[in-house]
Amino acid sequence: MAFMLGLGAYRTSNGPVLNAALPLSMSEMSWQLTDHRKRAVRSADWIGRSTMVFFGFTWCPDVCPTTLSDISGWLEELGPDADRLNIALISVDPDRDTPDVLAEYVANFDPRIAGLTGTPSQIAQAAEDFRVSYRKVPRDGDDYTMDHTAGVFLFYPDGRFASIIDFHEDRRFAVPKIRRALS
Structure with a gap:
């Protein structure tokens, strides 16, 4: 499993991020973020339901919207079982991704997907707990993009x-993996 996590730790550009450490269990995580409805969310809030988490950002040109579209399709394929999941996009770009920006962004996808953000230190804590890598990459002028781990993390109901x-x-393996996390 560590190999698969390492294999899955790809950034949106510039090749792989070598970060093969497994995420902590939800009960060991200590992050607290704010969702797109401006409510506080803690890792402990997710224990008791299977969880699907993706790290990304709203200015992402390809990987993030593609992944969120994939997640929306998987949820549709799961049918009523999808209602048993916590599903979240955690932003790695707290400077631009406010709760209001995330609310507008996640509205383009399945309504069960929550957008989470926080201060830079709160995002850093969440990334550390999930063993996710990210970094700001300068572009022309004051513009920038974000490199980040681009896998979808699945957790059992017990965290x-x-x-x-x-x-x-291959996307055909996604729904069976999600169903296993639901069991």
Whole structure:
């Protein structure tokens, strides 16, 4: 499983991020963020339901919207079972991704997907707990983009890490992985 996590730790550009450490269990995580409805969310809030988490940002040109579209399709394929999941996009760009910006962005996808953001230190804590890598990459002028781990993390209802769906993985394996996390 560590190999798959390492394989799945791809950034949106410039090649792989070598970060093969498994995420902590939800009960060991200590992050607190704000969702797109401006409510506080803690890792402990997710224990008791299977969880699907993706790290990304709203200015992402390709990987993030593609992944969120994929997640929306998987949720549709899961049918009523999808209602048993916590589903979240955690932003790695707190400077631009406010709760209001995230609300507008996640409205383009399945309504069960929550957008989470926080201060830079709160995002850093969440990334550390999930063992996610990200960094700001300067572009022309004051513009920038974000490199980040691009896998979808799955957790069992008791908070244990279940699996990752890698961005480059054949998409037909995603729903079976999600169903296993739901069991």
